[in-house]
Amino acid sequence: MATLHTRSAARLMMAPSVLLLLAWMIIPLAMTIYFSFLRYNLLMPGMEEYAGFSNYTYFLTDPAFFTAIANTLLIVLGVLLITVVGGILFALLLDQPMFGQGIVRILVIAPFFVMPTVSALVWKNMFMNPVNGLFAWIAKSFGFQPIDWFASVPLFSIIIIVAWQWLPFATLIMLTALQSLDEEQKEAAEMDGAGPLSKFFYIILPHMARAITVVILIQTIFLLSVFAEILVTTNGGPGIQSTNLTYLVYAQALLQFDIGGASAGGIVAVVLANIVAFFLVRLIGKNLEA
Template identity: 75%
Template sequence: MATRQSTFLGRILAAPSILVLFLWMIVPLGMTIWFSLLRYNLLDPGNESFIGALNYEYFLTDPAFFTALGNTLLLVGSVLLITIVGGILVALLMDQPIFGQGVVRLFIIAPFFVMPTVSALVWKNLLMHPVSGLFAWIATSLGFQPVDWFSNAPLFSVILIVAWQWLPFAALILLTALQSLDGEQKEAAQMDGVGPFSFFFYIVLPHLARAITVVILIETIFLLSVFAEIFVTTGGGPGLATTNIAFLVYAQALLQYDVGGASAGGIVAVVLANIVAAFMVRLIGKNLEA
């Protein structure tokens, strides 16, 4: 009886916070869904009208949507590939006993704590600037023509910036998994004369499978909403070369003042993100069960 009363009391005490959290999520979502069903343009205030699913039809049939979707998938896939492969290599290096190991690890992990806007400004003005950037100075010193990164390879440039930010995260997760590898298993492999490549592919890589799955899941959720790096460096251009779904929604809302169309795009982005997240959760669940 006392247990039931304490459980009931606990639910009553937790109810206000749960209610606030529910309203915090459901009210903005409900308003976005409602706006997505309206013809609502900030340049024509007071003349909103209900148009049903027309905003969704316009957004999903707009050629810019397919370009943005392709850019989003390419951005996510490329960053995942770079961070996982690079993260494994960095984790293997950080796992080696070296002088000043703690300081080295701190410097390697540091980029993850830099704000995306600051990171994008550093890359744009200090590294990739075609006149005064570090890469331009290196190219000129070697007798080559400097590259205007954000004009000639805009999406690749954004991918490099985002990958640089997320590489430390992947390396940290993979290093943690690498350090949990059984020492007896290492000794047995050494006694059996297993080479370094065989040891990596048949022992280390399978051991890192779960950690890699976790990295893919977490990074995918965040990479679907990359915005600051694109806004600061390329502004979605040239043309639509670096426009992803998140930037397309921003452009419709604050550049075209089309609140209805942007709200429909936001709902589409949420649905796509949830589909990807559900798929990744099922994938990681199967991996953990295995």
């Protein structure tokens, strides 16, 4: 009986927090769904009217929609490829004894704490500027023509900037997993005549499998909503070459002032993100259980 009262009291104490969290999520979602069924433009206040599914039809048939979906997937896959491979390599490097190891680890992890807007500005003005940037100076030093990164390869430039921000996170997770590997396993492999590549592929990499899946899961959730880097550097251009789904919704709302269409796009983005998360969690869950 006492246990029942204790559980009831605990649930009662948790109820306000649960209700507040529920309201925090449900109210904005409900408002977005409501606006998605209205013909609502900020330039025409007081002219709102019911539009049915026309906003969804307009958004899903917009030629920019499919380009935005493709760009979103390319950003996610490109950043994951760079950060997972780079994170493993950096983890292997940082796991080796070296002078000033602690300082080196702090420097490697530091970019993760830089705000996306600041990071994008640094890359835009100090590294990728076609006139005064570091990459332009290196190209001129070797007699090559500097690349106008954001005009020639805008999406690749975004991938590099975002990957630079997330590489420290992947490195930290990989390094933590690597340090949990029993040294006796590596010593036994060396005694059996295993070389560095054999140790890596048959001992180290299988041991890091769970860390890799965690990195993929967490980064995918955040990479689906990359925005600041695109806004600061390319504004989705040239044209729509670097427009992802998040930026497309922003452009619909705050550049075209179409709140109804942007709300429909936001709901579509939420649905697609949940589909990706569902299959990703199932896939990674099976991997973790194995």
